[in-house]
Amino acid sequence: MSRHFSDYTNEIGISNLSRLADSSTNAQDYSSALYLLGKELGIVLAEQINDENIKLCVACTVEDADFLAKGIIDSLSDLYSDISLACFWNQRQQALSIAPIIKKYCEPAVNSANVLVIVKSIISSACVVKTNLTNLIQECEPKRIFVVAPVIHCDAQAKLNKEFPDSIAEKFEYIYFAVDEKMETNGNLVPGIGGNVYQRLGFKDQDDKNKFIPKLVKERRESLISASKQKVAV
């Protein structure tokens, strides 16, 4: 197995990475493992950020919102109250290495974020991360950009860096637990996260996952609307 672990990885991380890689893990246990990995990544992130006076934005894709991103936000919420969320629905076209955005949930505070955390369950071609990060840096001017994933491909950092001018790429700080070298012809890493994340989470395909609205988005949107109604009432 061509896998290496980073210095951030502990026993909890290794155990949950194994649950993802195991094809017999059902969708519920799979999502639970992603949430726990998110919690662990959030703990590492908090150590790395080490600054209470920041405005934090966590950005994710629709399939990662309720588990991985939720885990990270839950860990960071113990230390930071000012966390905004951006969530993207991408329509990936693997042949062209593009992933245009068809829907975006972006909280108003994202515009003033100075630390950006972009989260993905796996980073291989870096195509989706590149697209969403490019979109976000049109909205805000982060001083630090964390690229966070449980598993990345050994070439992912170089691929992502070359998508941006040096002035942006030099802000990237990568946090991950495992680095995989082996890639199948369909683009999945081995052991990676045990295949295609959409299917492991119970979605039929890309179109099916793009019709999904994460609970995290629904809840946070509802609180924003309620807060704005209260503001108007006052």
Add this chain to the structure above:
Amino acid sequence: MTHTKQVESLFGSDVEKYFINKQIGGNSNQKGSRYEDFFSVMQLAQLFQLLTNDDKDDIEIYAQAEAFVDDLLVKFQKHNAQHHFQLKTSPTVSWGTGLKSISDDFYKQKVLNDSLGVDKTRAVLVCSDKEKAARLQKNTPDNIADFTDIIFFPEANTINHLILIDDEFKTLIGQICFSNDIDKLEALAMLILGHWINKKTTLTSVNELLSTLENAFPNYLARLNVTENLLPEVERIFSTITNFSFKIEKGYFSWQYHDFDSGTIPYSVDSKEFTAFQHEITSKRPRQFDELEGILL
């Protein structure tokens, strides 16, 4: 038709050999030449806008043309004009003198074109170093100055990178794309790049290249002549959903809810997919955004 014999009669056999070798060397260098391909994408974005109903077959584009200035050639048949491009990423590029120099290639290209009856020749040196381009512009030799231009075009690792560092490239793609969002600009530029790389050795008609792009789905091209609008019933349903707004621009439907949710339907409003989307709205009759958003995706 080959110009080799014409070159020999104009300049002699040594120049004829150089002219033939230039084609062979150029063809091998062309493989995997990212800089040239990215520049060609920008040229195509410009040329697509010049196509009109009357002149659809007017413009032709050649990668690695049979020419002295040969990296890219654009022929405007109706105006009997040719634009030749030579692309250089070397930091030591200079005009030079004598056979095989850039200035001599440019000069000979003009002489050759004049002898072939081309009414208007424009030769362009495309340089990846901005300061170098300015110096070359200032020092353009007198004998080629009248028909020569120098353009700065940056080297980039990827199309996304190029859009982020070159406003002119971004603007030109934006002029033919349905959206100015970078993800859509990148998607369209990548689509053009893919078509160009696949077709550049077999297809010269700019109009045919555009047609093959238009047949791709989704293609991200602006549709300026589309007059379709929403069904009145769909418009009425949308008007009842608080804080929901929409617009149709360049033939595509985009929407916003409050100031945090937004999206674009990735097919044009005159497509059968958009008709199906409108029928879904009228059959499900959403009354609030929660009921609508699953249909919008």
